[in-house]
Amino acid sequence: MRVGLFIPCYIDQFYPQVAIATLQLLEKLGCNVSFPLQQTCCGQPMANSGFAGLSKGCDKNFVKNFSGFDYVVAPSGSCVLHIKEHLEDQGHPKEAERIRNNVYELTEFLTDILKVQHINASFPHSVGFHNSCHGQRGLHLSSMTETMLPAFSKPEQLLNMVKGIQLSNPERRDECCGFGGTFCVFEEAVSVKMGKDRIKEHEVNAVEYITGGDVSCLMHLEGILKRKGSSVKTIHIAEILNSEL
Amino acid sequence: MAKHAALSEKFIADEPRTDWHDETLWFVRQKRDKAAHGLPGWEQLRELASQIKNHTLSNLEKYLRQFEQQAKANGITVHWAADGDEHNKIIHDIIRKHNIEKIVKSKSMLTEECHLNEYLLHQGIEVVDTDLGERIVQFRKEPPSHIVLPAIHLKKQDVSETFHKYLQTEKGNNDPQYLTEAARQHLRDKFIQSELAITGVNFAVAETGGFVVCTNEGNADMGAHTAAVHIACMGFEKIIPKAEHLAVFLRLLARSATGQAITTYSSHFLKARRGQEMHIVIVDNGRSKQLGRKDFRNSLKCIRCAACFNTCPVYRRSGGHSYHTAVAGPLGSIINPNMDMKANADLPFASTLCGSCSNVCPVKIDIHEQLWKWRQVVVAEGYVDASKKTGMRGMAYILAKPGMYRFAGKMGRWVMRTFPFMINNKLNAWYKQREMPEVPKQSFRDWYLKNRGK
Ligand code: SF4
Secondary structure: OOEOOOOHHHHHHHOOOHHHHHHHHHHOOOEEEEEEOOOOOOHHHHHEEEEHHHHHHHHHHHHHHHHHOOEEEOOOOOHHHHHHHOOOOOOOOHHHHHHHHHHHHHHHHHHOOOOOOOOOOOOEEEEEEEOOOHHHHHHHOOOOOOOOOOOOHHHHHHHHHEEOOOOEEEOOOOOOOOOOOOHHHHHHHHHHHHHHHHHHHHHEEEOOOOEEHHHHHHHHHHHHHHOOOOEEEEEHHHHHOOOOO | OOOOHHHHHHHHHHHHHHHHHHHHHHHHHHHHHHHOOOOOHHHHHHHHHHHHHHHHHHHHHHHHHHHHHHHHHHEEEEEEEOOHHHHHHHHHHHHHHHHOOOOOEOOHHHHOOHHHHHHHHHHOOOOOOOOEEEEEEEHHHOOOOOOOOOOOOOOHHHHHHHHHHOOOOOOOOOOHHHHHHHHHHHHHHHHHHHOOEEEOOEEOOOOOOOEEEEOOOOOOHHHHOOOEEEEEEEEEHHOOOHHHHHHHHHHHHHHHHHOOOOEEEEEEOOOOOOOOEEEEEEEEHHHHHHHHHHHHHHHHHHOOOOOHHHHHHHHHHHHHHHHOOOOOHHHHHHHHHOOOOOOOOOOOOOOOOOOHHHHHHHOOOOOOHHHHHHHHHHHOOOOHHHHHHHHHHHHHHHHHHHHHHHHHHHOOOOHHHHHHHHHHOOHHHHHHHHOOOOOOOHHHHHHHHHHHHO
16 A cells, blocks of 8 residues: 655644654554655645635645555645645646545544554553544544534544543534634734633643644644643644554 | 724733633533534434525525515515615605604614614614614614624623613613613613514515514514514525425524524514505615625525524634624625625635534535635735735745755745744734744654655
8 A cells, every 4th residue: 555645844844753653653554655755735825815826836746746646644634625625736637636535634544544443552641632623624533513413533533542541622622723824823813812712621621732633733732832831732643643652 | 994803802802801702602502502402303404404595596586576476465565675775765765755753673684784773863863773682782882793692792791881871770780680671661662652663584485475583582573563664674585485494494593593492483474464564675785796606605595593603713702893894703704705805805814714604504504615715706806915915925936846845944944934824924923922833953854864765
């Protein structure tokens, strides 16, 4: 199984440890993973700001890098959702379509394709789980409190396989953290208030870590936590699933 | 005019009040969840409602004509208004014809949209809003901040002060019972004296020519049953084909709005009582333009339940007035750009695109997807800051070229200065209340080359 590792630009630049954990985890689970060296960004920041027209260059570059893999996997629900919904390449429409159909968020890939039943990991800590909206409501990684459908959660199912972990949910288990791409600077006041409110609910559960499937949400929460000098840390779900016994 | 971001910042400056606003509306959302859980087949019901509305929008002309015909046969006078101005003039003409001075009005977001009260006030005519929340904001000369709960931005202390000023209630008496009793006595007087009652319309039934008005206070009925003239105002999308469809919509409306099984009063009007005169004003005001926009036409499915407001994490923390329009919230952000794109260009951006709105919407409007699409339209039509445009162009250029991207990355993690969410202006909005991420020694790509070396 040939897996193309898609590492969103801000993870590449700021959170290499998340990418490393993702790579190691996939390798441990027997995937043949490569990281196409000329990848940059999925184009979401432009598109979500109303400049979808400007993301054509990113799209083309993406298709060039990720053609020919069985699967494309990324540790980010948000970027995967963008690719799934918007990747177009007029020069290579077939390839673009193939990628749209074969791109997976990490936990979705582990659950639905690799059908992981068991994970050799240990993380003896109190951890709060944050649902990223794009992963949850966009990719349906878990059920949503608004809809009246049976409950499930792919990321939590995986986390529950980790030894020693004490997993908790905030009271509002799927409220947005307020990152929202450029929203986080153009609507700074609301964005930060939303983040603060999420953190408050995790603090009630006395968590040591807040985890989730999207580094962007975590980066935003981390920024607020650090500013207030909190001891609570953020950690990506790949890092927990990859933590050694 | 101040934009959503600036107005929200002002709202949030009072953090305890923001928390209270957020919690109050979240409580309503939870009541909605409970009510929806209590109804087996909720998701099927939403689907059914959505399909009835889709069908109706595709056959709008047929159903509107049928409605007009039936209503006329029932003795109702039907008026058509192309825009808000025409709507206001039609009502003004009726008022003049009958020499009416005492007017009561129950809640109608359409009349807010058309600014009827201001228009009539300008002609020296006063309208008394009889919905409690609307009366409160009317006293305060504020617009409603929510389409179902117009005074939700106010605490009981605020109401007490307002009533003390306008209804001479005791100063500092914040007892809700006492305050509502004062409003009740005040409004009773207005009802008894009223010569004209204006109401909204929740559902207009094509096959019967009748219409349904939903309230919790019974104020629409009090008005319509006392006044000699009744005018009902409706946007043309309020039409449904058959009376049996009410069984779908009435079950969804109140559960989605407040978590009640049904509104306290769902009043069916068919014809005028003896000696009474009944009018219906059917209004376009930009709706046919919206109907012509492929990506946005299904916003006309809306039944104005406000579930999308209550669930919206941005709305709950920014308050209705931050949307600077008659209809706020996620719904307002997808219908107002159609009415005035320049004035409302900020609204599609007042969202994180979390998608909660689309999930609660009882008629399954793809609200957050429409927000995304409006962003594209707003930018394409040029209603965006030049600096933002330049920043986006620069970023797109760099990200399309792997070599440039890596070079920029090496230049001390260019991201610090030019990253998507950090493009703003001289003052870095990220840093105001958040630390920047720590800069690692190497990018993942560097690590990969070293460790998987190819
Ligand atoms: S858009 Fe949907 S959720 Fe929002 S007010 Fe209309 S019907 Fe209700």
